[in-house]
Amino acid sequence: MLEQDIERILYTREDIQRVNEKLGKQITADYQGKNPLMIGILKGAIVFMTDLIREIDLHVEIDFMDVSSYGDGTISSGEVKIIKDLDTSVQGRDIIIVEDIVDTGRTLNYLMAILKTRQANSIKVCTLMDKPSRRVVPVHSDYVGMEVPNEFVVGYGLDYAERYRNMGTIGVLKPEIYSGK
């Protein structure tokens, strides 16, 4: 039913699973002997994060942050605010920010600025998707699942008007459904 609104599927469930396995192996290798704190950025990253952590063969802890753009929800003003902060102290911790997508870079830039003030031992970023063609603020991601074209994608946690987060694939909406963002 959900996929009836999709014009083109970019990533199948199998594609996504392969990417998660690859990222999980990289993180497992890079954090040997460590106990990273994985910080999922609500809400989009939740589906990716729950699959990713099961591909990591280490003791990891998880926590969540929610940040939101000011404005009317369709046209971003470029300002970001904290909606939900962490429950865990990051002091001395190896933290990995988990994002579903890095688009303009504004969200990640803001998060990095905040987290850098909190004395973590290390801060890295893992994003399922990167859309570098849309970048407004330069940001660096240490682990990138896939680079996506300049199109608005939905599914696997990513929404359009809060819909499609529960679609198992990632795709581009039909133009009659997607009216522009």
Ligand SMILES: O=P(O)(O)OC[C@H]1O[C@H](OP(=O)(O)OP(=O)(O)O)[C@H](O)[C@@H]1O
């Ligand atoms: O690089 P940027 O242009 O800042 O965009 C990336 C952010 O936008 C999306 O979140 P959104 O604010 O839509 O919230 P959601 O995850 O709750 O859907 C996505 O999950 C990233 O956090």
Ligand code: HPA
């Ligand atoms: O392509 C996208 N899809 C859904 N949410 C998003 N937030 C930033 N870019 C996107």
